[in-house]
Amino acid sequence: MAILLFGCFLGLLVLAVPIALSLGLSSLIVLFFGGFPSAVLAQKMFTGLDSFPFLAVPFFILAGSLMETGGISARLVRLATVMVGHIRGGLGMVVVVATIFFSDISGSSVADTAAIGSIMIPTMLKRRYPPTIAVAIVAAAGAAGILIPPCITMIIYALVTNVSVGYLFAAGFVPGALMALSLMALIYYIARRDGLPAEPRATFAEFRIALWDAIPTMFMPVIILGGILSGVFTATESAVVAVVYGAFLSLIVYRELRPRDLPAILLNTAKLTGMVMLVVGMSTTFAWVLTTQQVPQNLTAWMLSISDRPWVFLLMVNVLLLIVGTFMDATAAVVVLMPLLYPIAQHMHIDLVHFGIVITANLGLGLIHPPLGIALFIASGIAKVPVEKVIKPMLPFLAVLIAALLIITYVPVITLFVPRLLGYPG
Amino acid sequence: MKKLSDAVAFVAGAVVCVLLVAACVIVFTEVLLRYLSLGSLAWADEAARFLFIWMSLLGAALGVREGIHFTINFISDAVPNQVRRGLVLIAAVGSSLVYLVMIVEGWRFVIFNQTQLSPALDMSMSVPYLVVPVSGALMLFFTWTNVVMNWKHPGMRPPLLDESSLPNAVE
Numbered sequence: 257m258a259i260l261l262f263g264c265f266l267g268l269l270v271l272a273v274p275i276a277l278s279l280g281l282s283s284l285i286v287l288f289f290g291g292f293p294s295a296v297l298a299q300k301m302f303t304g305l306d307s308f309p310f311l312a313v314p315f316f317i318l319a320g321s322l323m324e325t326g327g328i329s330a331r332l333v334r335l336a337t338v339m340v341g342h343i344r345g346g347l348g349m350v351v352v353v354a355t356i357f358f359s360d361i362s363g364s365s366v367a368d369t370a371a372i373g374s375i376m377i378p379t380m381l382k383r384r385y386p387p388t389i390a391v392a393i394v395a396a397a398g399a400a401g402i403l404i405p406p407c408i409t410m411i412i413y414a415l416v417t418n419v420s421v422g423y424l425f426a427a428g429f430v431p432g433a434l435m436a437l438s439l440m441a442l443i444y445y446i447a448r449r450d451g452l453p454a455e456p457r458a459t460f461a462e463f464r465i466a467l468w469d470a471i472p473t474m475f476m477p478v479i480i481l482g483g484i485l486s487g488v489f490t491a492t493e494s495a496v497v498a499v500v501y502g503a504f505l506s507l508i509v510y511r512e513l514r515p516r517d518l519p520a521i522l523l524n525t526a527k528l529t530g531m532v533m534l535v536v537g538m539s540t541t542f543a544w545v546l547t548t549q550q551v552p553q554n555l556t557a558w559m560l561s562i563s564d565r566p567w568v569f570l571l572m573v574n575v576l577l578l579i580v581g582t583f584m585d586a587t588a589a590v591v592v593l594m595p596l597l598y599p600i601a602q603h604m605h606i607d608l609v610h611f612g613i614v615i616t617a618n619l620g621l622g623l624i625h626p627p628l629g630i631a632l633f634i635a636s637g638i639a640k641v642p643v644e645k646v647i648k649p650m651l652p653f654l655a656v657l658i659a660a661l662l663i664i665t666y667v668p669v670i671t672l673f674v675p676r677l678l679g680y681p682g
Numbered sequence: 683m684k685k686l687s688d689a690v691a692f693v694a695g696a697v698v699c700v701l702l703v704a705a706c707v708i709v710f711t712e713v714l715l716r717y718l719s720l721g722s723l724a725w726a727d728e729a730a731r732f733l734f735i736w737m738s739l740l741g742a743a744l745g746v747r748e749g750i751h752f753t754i755n756f757i758s759d760a761v762p763n764q765v766r767r768g769l770v771l772i773a774a775v776g777s778s779l780v781y782l783v784m785i786v787e788g789w790r791f792v793i794f795n796q797t798q799l800s801p802a803l804d805m806s807m808s809v810p811y812l813v814v815p816v817s818g819a820l821m822l823f824f825t826w827t828n829v830v831m832n833w834k835h836p837g838m839r840p841p842l843l844d845e846s847s848l849p850n851a852v853e
Contacts, residue, residue, distance in 0.1 A: 268776060269754050270754070270757055271757075271758075271769055271772055271773065272753055272754065272755055272757065272758035272769050272773060273753070273772070273773045273776055273777065274751035274752060274753045274773070274777070275751070275752040275753065275754070276742075276751055276752065277751075277773070277776065277777040277780055280780040281776050281777070281779060281780050284779060284780060284783060293787075294783045294787055295787040295790065295791065297780070297783050297784070297787065298783060298784055298787035298788040298790075298791055298814050298815075299787075299791060301784070301814055302735065302791075302810070302811060302813070302814055305734070305735045305738060305739075306731055306735060307731070308727055308730065308731055310734060310738075311705065311709060311730055311731070311734050314702060314705070314734065314737065314738075315706065315709070318702070318706070364752075489713075492709065493709075493713045496706060496709045496710045496713060497710070497713060499706055499710075500706070500710050518699075519695075519696075519699050522698070522699040522702050522703065523695050523698060523699060523744070525702060525741075526695075526698040526699070526701075526702055526737050526738070526740065526741030526744070527741045527742075527744050527745045527748070527750060528741075529737065529738050529741050530737075530738050530739065530740070530741025530742030530743070530744065530745045531741075531742065531745050531750055531751055531752065533738035533739070533741075533742060534738075534739070534742035534745070534751065535752060537738075537739070537742075538780075583754055583756070584752070584754065585752050588752045628756070
């Protein structure tokens with residue numbers, strides 16, 4: 257029965273049936289042959305989505321698009337450029353910081369990379385960065401940024417495995433910062449070696465104008481990151497406050513967004529949410545079928561028969577997710593794989609918050625890994641360079657990220673430090 | 683056929699916008715009341731969840747129309763038009779089975795729960811459950827109108843990058 261389930265699922269995927277419907281249809285087939293009522297699908301679909309923390313998903317997507325279209329992101333980037341643009345590679349570093357904040361804000365790597373890349377890549381090209389380096393910087397920063405909240409993948413992971421979203425967000429912060437700092441160091445090195453352009457130092461007047469213009473926008477990261485890290489807000493609360501503040505800034509303060517632009521933004525938010533949630537809704541039946549067939553238990557037993565050392569399992573997870581991540585979006589991969597993997601992690605006493613960060617970091621890396629990484633394709637498309645040309649400049653960035661991934665995987669303290677400060681018992 | 687599909691999408695889209703705004707307003711009001719210690723709305727959590735489920739599944743149905751759902755495409759992109767037309771048909775028939783279950787079993791669930799009241803809003807549970815058959819019907823409708831409309835160019839999906847809608851470089 258389990259083989260029938262996976263056979264159908266993989267077969268449907270290959271036939272280009274959407275992931276959500278491959279999950280639904282393969283579950284239906286097993287329900288039918290196993291003599292279960294098909295009503296399970298309709299009921300589980302509803303109950304699977306009936307959870308308050310999921311509301312953070314549309315709210316973060318909405319906040320993100322308000323920031324992009326309302327000129328909030330642009331002001332933050334402009335201020336940072338005025339501050340560090342005169343350092344060689346300074347703009348590249350600004351791009352890293354800006355990108356980590358905005359990546360994984362929509363649950364779709366295509367939408368994210370398009371939104372971030374279309375601001376950052378032309379900004380770098382305009383200042384005479386080579387297009388291949390610009391693509392590599394945005395792609396690598398996107399992979400690191402999947403760890404810095406807000407992060408849709410983590411919200412989904414948290415709900416699938418019953419871990420607190422707040423602790424998971426807090427846990428992602430240090431590993432994400434570690435990755436971002438290593439990338440910035442690498443950019444500084446490349447900038448020295450290849451002579452990336454530097455801007456003339458901004459005058460004090462320019463700095464004052466940029467700062468004055470950007471002051472209201474700075475509360476946005478404070479609300480989202482500060483609210484979550486200090487434990488004042490839950491993820492959903494900080495998301496909704498960010499929406500209201502973002503709407504206030506872009507409609508009333510900066511007036512870059514007209515009220516008649518709103519329906520398109522709302523509609524797009526709902527579609528992106530629907531895209532993630534349809535996978536979640538269908539997967540609840542799939543997971544239920546897996547459990548009735550005792551697949552997680554059997555898989556755990558099989559894993560233990562190979563090795564009972566957590567590091568062997570983690571290494572296998574690293575490799576598996578790197579492969580899956582190159583052709584499947586992070587959110588979808590979490591929904592499909594977690595019901596199978598987290599029971600094993602639990603059995604091996606791997607902390608589930610730590611495991612979540614490992615999984616997220618891994619899938620983020622998959623998104624930009626040549627030859628298939630979806631985000632790499634989109635970024636190359638924006639810069640109008642063929643993907644093949646980006647692979648070579650991409651290699652040092654990949655090396656840095658893989659090294660960081662291995663450190664994050666095998667030194668759990670790095671991830672668990674901040675959540676423990678906030679009272680996480682693990 | 684295109685007009686019909688556009689009209690249905692317009693209505694569903696309008697509903698979705700209203701639901702999303704309503705969810706934002708309710709959750710924000712709740713946060714505001716709590717942090718100002720003005721008490722709380724007992725029904726806010728439940729109302730927000732129901733609005734969210736309706737919005738998500740209607741949004742998912744609109745996503746079916748635009749072909750944006752996560753799909754692994756590299757094989758279907760590599761085959762000639764004739765074969766791809768076959769793949770599109772297989773996907774449409776397969777998905778339709780799932781949608782039919784959503785419609786039929788979802789509807790039975792709606793009827794079955796007519797008298798069941800939700801804990802906080804005191805509203806018949808049929809109202810939230812109705813989203814399953816309704817979104818299933820919309821997905822079925824959009825799947826087949828797409829198949830017919832895109833028959834000449836099977837497997838049409840939106841370009842990954844819609845350059846007209848993207849923001850600009852920072853000066």
